[in-house]
């Protein structure tokens with residue numbers, strides 16, 4: 001069963017890979033996808049990664065280690081292992097001459113005998129300095145502060161993309177040098193990929209493009225290196241690397257950069273149905289998907305034309321930046337040159353005084369065009385960062401334009417290396433110091449906005465009393481986040497589970513807040529109840545009902561516990577399914593758990609199953625728009641919905657998938673229900689309600705078949721929920737099981 005599933009999954013990925021390659025005009029000559037610190041081949045479900053040993057000039061002085069904190073919200077490959085060293089080390093890649101994408105993946109974490117905060121190093125590639133005295137933990141923490149902890153993956157890992165040109169006869173050499181004797185260098189993943197020669201370097205037969213604020217033309221010479229600062233899909237969602245033919249670029253959504261000055265700025269989908277014909281020539285310039293959405297002000301004429309569409313991008317001072325604008329005219333009202341003309345300002349300077357996309361495309365609608373502009377951001381005293389602004393606004397006069405509107409489909413921003421020094425590296429950010437102290441009574445150091453009415457706020461003194469000052473004899477579990485203690489609150493009268501998140505860093509903070517916000521609003525028999533939290537003195541602590549029988553996994557594998565009876569298993573499954581059903585359809589919003597697995601299903605003294613660990617949950621699409629939530633892929637590998645993984649589309653069916661995996665874990669008889677949960681397409685999976693009904697039916701069957709039947713105690717089931725009579729059951733059951741055998745879209 002499982003084997004068939006894995007095989008078809010592999011085949012599916014293979015086909016996906018193959019079909020995207022078929023469409024492309026460009027085939028990268030060199031593709032290296034290196035998971036550092038590993039040996040042999042591995043796969044993240046999308047791409048094959050190989051070990052790094054054969055590319056290391058010498059392994060002397062280097063070690064490969066796994067991060068001691070394996071956060072479940074980061075991608076295991078390439079981030080879980082690293083190559084580390086306290087002395088210089090080199091990688092050498094045999095590549096063809098020409099420009100290459102060079103992508104670096106870092107996970108600043110603690111590694112055995114390498115402390116997170118001691119990483120500081122310089123990275124060079126041939127003559128270029130990419131990173132200088134790079135304090136990785138400091139960057140990760142600053143990035144987390146910038147992202148306002150909105151994205152757990154972004155707060156923990158660092159990704160950098162460069163473009164370097166390799167001359168004839170050269171190899172691509174990557175040198176890592178620790179900054180000082182007490183520091184070390186590390187790297188988790190490296191990608192080297194050839195790209196078309198004229199993609200970002202200005203072809204020799206072209207004269208260059210506007211450098212704003214000057215009268216000179218600018219061109220990107222092959223003697224410079226580029227760093228991708230931003231690459232956005234304007235008005236649309238992220239386009240993940242696997243959707244970008246052959247070049248695997250990541251097109252982020254623009255949310256963090258677009259300034260919503262008023263409510264009048266539209267993000268009208270240019271081509272909502274995806275039916276319009278779009279020509280991108282050559283096709284590797286950008287994925288077609290980029291042009292199906294746009295940010296604009298509305299051609300209708302009802303909006304305030306005199307406001308600007310505004311974006312702001314933080315960049316390092318002292319460098320020249322190249323901005324590439326992507327456009328494609330699809331609007332049914334715009335059919336001729338002059339129909340839609342607008343201004344483009346970069347850094348408050350006029351870059352284009354009569355942008356006219358149909359003019360650039362020679363009056364062809366649906367033909368993608370792009371324009372480059374350069375801008376110098378000078379050094380300014382000790383200032384490290386600068387907010388680079390982009391503004392667009394339309395002509396107002398009906399003489400100069402038919403419709404008053406400006407629009408944008410996509411944007412790329414590159415930093416260009418300094419001419420003399422070949423440097424691309426910026427300074428380290430200032431340390432992030434958000435913490436406030438007050439130490440005796442309960443405070444909220446992190447100033448998170450946390451509910452205090454729905455759940456109890458504990459002081460650290462109370463928590464210490466409950467756990468005898470975190471005595472290790474009280475530890476009942478541990479994970480990447482820290483330890484779980486059994487404690488007694490209220491003068492020792494009430495047993496509780498106390499989850500103490502690892503101290504100090506920003507890591508885990510967003511999961512902490514998310515869990516509190518989710519759980520304090522949700523009360524259900526089959527969800528673990530949050531009693532309260534403690535946010536004192538840099539601690540992040542969660543207090544839950546104590547679950548006497550631990551997690552489901554411990555009763556399934558390698559355990560001395562007596563094995564669960566079939567009926568017990570079924571009841572546990574029904575309980576967990578009900579908890580999930582409540583999340584999907586019982587609460588105010590659809591809540592998608594995103595990390596359903598056997599360790600997250602807990603059992604109380606009476607074997608009642610409760611779903612736990614809401615740190616990764618997301619509020620899903622509401623009833624009105626059954627759209628989908630797009631987000632960085634999170635969750636535990638193996639339990640992850642392939643549809644979610646491929647399309648980055650999160651729906652409540654993603655939980656159904658993970659639940660299906662839970663059903664398989666040694667529940668042989670429920671395999672069929674499991675199989676339907678694991679249908680490749682979310683639409684073919686049953687809803688959580690169907691799953692509850694199917695399981696209940698299975699339980700009924702089991703009960704009638706069971707000769708030495710013991711009484712089923714009603715209290716195991718909460719009757720207030722959808723409970724079907726045994727008569728109505730038969731018909732329903734037949735329908736549901738026929739659906740399992742032959743799933744049809746609903």
Ligand SMILES: *[C@@H]1O[C@H](CO)[C@@H](O)[C@H](O)[C@H]1NC(C)=O
Pocket residue numbers: 040041
């Ligand atoms: C890794 O995969 C490549 C391509 O399929 C193959 O040539 C190579 O032998 C594999 N290496 C190992 C160690 O399995």
Ligand SMILES: *[C@@H]1O[C@H](CO)[C@@H](O)[C@H](O)[C@H]1NC(C)=O
Pocket residue numbers: 057058088089090173175
């Ligand atoms: C790494 O490469 C650089 C540049 O080729 C070279 O100068 C240096 O000696 C190499 N270092 C090691 C440790 O091999």
Ligand SMILES: *[C@@H]1O[C@H](CO)[C@@H](O)[C@H](O)[C@H]1NC(C)=O
Pocket residue numbers: 117118119120135137138182183431
């Ligand atoms: C990195 O920055 C942090 C915060 O300023 C500092 O504590 C740490 O010592 C730095 N690490 C190195 C190796 O310089």
Ligand SMILES: *[C@@H]1O[C@H](CO)[C@@H](O)[C@H](O)[C@H]1NC(C)=O
Pocket residue numbers: 300302
């Ligand atoms: C402009 O928008 C309004 C309100 O949405 C609509 O009623 C009207 O028909 C639109 N006009 C044109 C010319 O599209």
Ligand SMILES: *[C@@H]1O[C@H](CO)[C@@H](O)[C@H](O)[C@H]1NC(C)=O
Pocket residue numbers: 306307308345347348349391393
């Ligand atoms: C739009 O931005 C430009 C550049 O900053 C500025 O000169 C212009 O006044 C702005 N227009 C409006 C209406 O805000």
Ligand SMILES: *[C@@H]1O[C@H](CO)[C@@H](O)[C@H](O)[C@H]1NC(C)=O
Pocket residue numbers: 312314385386387
């Ligand atoms: C850039 O803008 C953001 C948001 O408006 C602000 O918080 C930040 O301080 C600005 N940075 C600089 C260097 O001006």
Ligand SMILES: *[C@@H]1O[C@H](CO)[C@@H](O)[C@H](O)[C@H]1NC(C)=O
Pocket residue numbers: 436447
């Ligand atoms: C928490 O943040 C709010 C609003 O951002 C601010 O008014 C308040 O002073 C902050 N409280 C503390 C303790 O820093």
Ligand SMILES: *[C@@H]1O[C@H](CO)[C@@H](O)[C@H](O)[C@H]1NC(C)=O
Pocket residue numbers: 490491
């Ligand atoms: C705990 O004991 C103290 C002293 O005996 C008493 O004042 C307090 O009310 C008790 N608290 C609870 C929650 O029972």
